[in-house]
Amino acid sequence: MRLLYDESGRPPKTLTESELERLYDHPVGPDGRWVRTNFVTTLDGSIYGPDGRSGSINTESDHHLFALQRALADVILVGAGTARVEGYRAVDLAPWQRELRQRIGLADFPVLVIVTATLSLDPELARPADGHGGPVIIVSTDDHDDAVIEPFRSAGIDVWQLGHGAVDLARVIARLVERGLPRMLCEGGPRLHHGLLSAGLVDELAITLAPTVVGGEAPRTVHGDWISPAPGFRPDRILLADDQTLFLSYVAG
Ligand SMILES: NC(=O)c1ccc[n+]([C@@H]2O[C@H](COP(=O)([O-])OP(=O)(O)OC[C@H]3O[C@@H](n4cnc5c(N)ncnc54)[C@H](OP(=O)(O)O)[C@@H]3O)[C@@H](O)[C@H]2O)c1
Structure with a gap:
């Protein structure tokens, strides 16, 4: 690579793996977070x-x-559409990824956070595809009652209800920061x-x-309406x- x-002015060069790690570290800012979309x-x-x-x-x-x-990352954040199409489950990691996390003092696994209005998700996604996996949080709206949420909680998923009609994404990010999960x-x-x-x-x-x-x-x-101001x-x-x-x-x- x-x-x-x-x-920052570094001259062009071939990168070692540890330089790549440093480049992709999350430089958590004064607002206590770094949200990268990829x-x-x-x-x-x-x-x-x-x-x-x-x-x-x-x-x-x-x-x-x-x-x-x-x-x-502390958190992997996805929309429910992607979770459904790409078959997201609790995040499992290869040994090299776990070793890296240990070395830099992160939790064993990142938390998977899925945003959904409909809650049309399978609680089974709390189980990783392979071996051990991280925690799962589903963030939805106040529009669901306990009976709808219960199967997710029984599967070990934490369900947050933040917003009416749509999830208030600013509240999601703020709560993740509060929970000590700034690298998103x-x-x-x-x-x-x-x-x-x-x-x-x-x-x-x-x-x-x-x-x-x-x-x-x-x-x-x-994908959505024009964003203004851009x-x-x-x-x-x-x-x-x-x-x-x-x-x-x-x-x-
Ligand atoms: N190339 C890439 O890097 C890449 C990356 C990711 C995804 N993708 C592709 O993108 C496609 C999926 O896209 P998508 O259009 O379904 O978009 P998406 O953003 O993955 O999912 C949209 C869904 O997320 C939920 N959502 C998002 N924001 C919300 C909010 N503020 N409040 C409540 N719910 C919210 C809703 O779920 P509910 O419908 O459950 O209410 C909404 O229908 C797949 O084909 C996937 O392969 C590509």
Whole structure:
């Protein structure tokens, strides 16, 4: 992996794994959090391939950076649409990811936080696909009564109800900070991303550009109404992998 540009002025260079770790660490700011959103997109802006999943457009280097970012996060935040399509479950990790977390003093696993209005999710997702896994929090609205929520609680899922009609994302982020979980990684999807950006809650926007073109009619990384005023971002770093994948990171402001 090669660093092509770094806002802090570091000259272009080939990165070691520990330099990559430091670059993707979450620089928790004065407001006590760092929210990074991370998407892979094709050169023509598609966020998935013909099967409707991002797995059909990502590359080997993206797999690795995706896993590294998971290893560095306290929280993996996703919209329920992505959780359903991509089959999200409690986060399990490879031994190298767990070793890294131990080394830098993070909890054994990141918390998976799923945002949903409908609660159309399977409580079974509290069980990881493989081995051990982290806790799961589902955040929904006040519009559900205890009977609907009970199956999730019985499965060991913590359910938060924050907002009427839609989840109040600012309250979600604030509560995660209160719980001592400041390093937040949002893995999508485009509707949750729209909500976070509209509420000014994104500190860093990371985009993987996969060197391919798929056509089709998939949404972009943000889906929803026009955002006004449009938030501004400045480039923080640009990396190029041996498999020609480009990694762009922009920070708010
Ligand atoms: N290329 C990539 O990096 C990438 C990353 C992530 C996802 N994706 C793709 O994106 C697609 C899924 O996108 P999507 O349109 O379903 O978007 P999404 O943002 O994943 O999910 C939208 C759903 O999240 C819930 N939600 C989001 N914000 C909410 C709020 N403020 N309050 C209450 N609920 C909220 C709602 O769930 P309920 O419907 O349950 O109420 C809503 O329908 C999949 O095809 C996936 O593969 C691609």
